[in-house]
Amino acid sequence: MDDYIKIFKALSDMTRLKIVWLLTNIDEKICVSEIVEVLGERQYNVSRHLKILKDAGMIREVKEGKWVYYYLLPINDKFGHFIQSAISVIPESAMSQEKAKCERLLDQRKHYDTK
Amino acid sequence: MDDYIKIFKALSDMTRLKIVWLLTNIDEKICVSEIVEVLGERQYNVSRHLKILKDAGMIREVKEGKWVYYYLLPINDKFGHFIQSAISVIPESAMSQEKAKCERLLDQRKHYDTK
DNA sequence: TTCTCATATGCATTATTACGCATATAAGAA
DNA sequence: TTCTTATATGCGTAATAATGCATATGAGAA
Numbered sequence: 001m002d003d004y005i006k007i008f009k010a011l012s013d014m015t016r017l018k019i020v021w022l023l024t025n026i027d028e029k030i031c032v033s034e035i036v037e038v039l040g041e042r043q044y045n046v047s048r049h050l051k052i053l054k055d056a057g058m059i060r061e062v063k064e065g066k067w068v069y070y071y072l073l074p075i076n077d078k079f080g081h082f083i084q085s086a087i088s089v090i091p092e093s094a095m096s097q098e099k100a101k102c103e104r105l106l107d108q109r110k111h112y113d114t115k
Numbered sequence: 116m117d118d119y120i121k122i123f124k125a126l127s128d129m130t131r132l133k134i135v136w137l138l139t140n141i142d143e144k145i146c147v148s149e150i151v152e153v154l155g156e157r158q159y160n161v162s163r164h165l166k167i168l169k170d171a172g173m174i175r176e177v178k179e180g181k182w183v184y185y186y187l188l189p190i191n192d193k194f195g196h197f198i199q200s201a202i203s204v205i206p207e208s209a210m211s212q213e214k215a216k217c218e219r220l221l222d223q224r225k226h227y228d229t230k
Numbered sequence: 231t232t233c234t235c236a237t238a239t240g241c242a243t244t245a246t247t248a249c250g251c252a253t254a255t256a257a258g259a260a
Numbered sequence: 261t262t263c264t265t266a267t268a269t270g271c272g273t274a275a276t277a278a279t280g281c282a283t284a285t286g287a288g289a290a
Contacts, residue, residue, distance in 0.1 A: 001209045005127055012123035013278080014116060032237060045279065047238050066236050066287050078204040086197035094116045128248080147267060160249065162268050181257050181266050232290080239284070246277070253270085260263070 003057075007083060010056035015041055016049045017087075020058060020072070021095055022102055024088050029062065029071035030102070034109075038102045118172075122198060125171035130156055131164045132202075135173060135187070136210055137217055139203050144177065144186035145217070149224075153217045 011017050018039055022030065032050065036043050050070055053059045061070045075081045092099060126132050133154055137145065147165065151158045165185055168174045176185050190196045207214060 001129060001132065001205075004205055004209075005129055005132060008123050008127035008132070009277095012120055012127045014120055015278095017116065017120060017123070033235090042280080043237070044239080044281085048278085051238085063287095068237060079201050082197045082201035082204065086194050086201065089193040089197065090116075090119055094119075124247095130248095148265090157250080158267070159251085159269080163248080166268080178257095183267060234287100234289075236287085237285080240282090242280090244277100244279070246275105248275070249273080251270105251272090253268100255268070256266085258263105258265080260261100 004079065006056045007058065007080075010053050010058060011083075011087075013049065013052075015039060015045065016053055017090075018095065018098060019046075019049060019053065019070075020087055021090055022098065023059065023070065023072040024084065025092070025095075025099060026102055026106065028106060029069040030106075031067040031069045033067070034102070034105050035070075038098055038105060119194065121171045122173065122195075125168050125173060126198075126202070128164065128167075130154060130160065131168055132205075133210065133213060134161075134164060134185075135168065135202055136205055137213065138174065138185065138187045139199065140207070140210075140214060141217055141221065143221060144184040145221075146182040146184045148182070149217070149220050150185075152220060153213055 011020065019035060022035070022038065030038075032043065032046055035041075035050075036046050039046070041049075050059065050061075054061065054070075058073060059070050060073050061068050063069075072084070075084055126135065134150060137150070137153065145153075147158065147161055150156075150165075151161050154161070156164075165174065165176075169176065169185075173188060174185050175188050176183050178184075187199070190199055
């Protein structure tokens with residue numbers, strides 16, 4: 001039961017729900033500083049929220065040079081599947097500015113990467 | 116966004132998740148004193164948790180004499196549908212004692228009702 | 231090595247939530 | 261009406277969680 005509680009708790013904070021929503025709807029890994037810019041939150045808080053999501057088993061990170069990229073963990077059970085589905089149907093209207101900003105950032109990153 | 120947070124917050128407490136799980140898996144309305152007995156929680160806390168679930172739009176009550184029965188609200192949107200599905204697949208093993216106790220109580224109630 | 235950028239974390243403070251106790255409300259029973 | 265049972269709630273306290281600030285860690289750049 002505690003594992004389920006942990007997941008619901010992880011999602012019951014605006015910043016964290018936004019992070020998970022972005023990871024779900026952007027379908028790409030994002031690094032901490034990008035989340036900071038997209039959400040307009042402090043860096044140390046974003047780091048902490050990411051830790052909570054990681055402890056709940058929802059995300060994982062990969063290090064690449066100075067950066068730490070976070071991505072959604074693919075689900076392995078029915079419960080996680082339904083939870084991810086629930087998040088994926090949260091309408092974009094609730095997150096429109098954030099999504100636009102995020103897409104702009106990711107686009108910049110691609111241009112930078114290919115230079 | 117706040118409505119989604121409210122639902123996740125409502126579910127991120129052991130007592131409340133157990134209540135919702137019971138209402139989901141028993142498929143019958145339950146009154147406050149039955150929940151109190153099944154979960155072994157104090158009456159005033161159960162009442163408060165029920166209020167939080169009600170404010171999140173997950174349950175509703177009907178009054179019958181001295182008793183107040185609570186039941187799951189049928190879902191009207193995709194998000195709620197997935198959340199209810201997630202709860203319904205939480206394995207019975209996590210709630211076995213409670214479910215058994217609850218079934219025993221409901222059975223007693225039926226016998227009492229038909230007297 | 232030293233500097234800078236990206237990320238994480240220890241510690242104190244504030245804010246939120248859960249709880250206990252007492253009591254209010256509400257309805258049927260006596 | 262008074263008594264009892266069922267449920268809800270006000271108020272204070274305890275437990276949890278989120279935040280701010282400073283700083284640590286870690287990696288590439290100079």
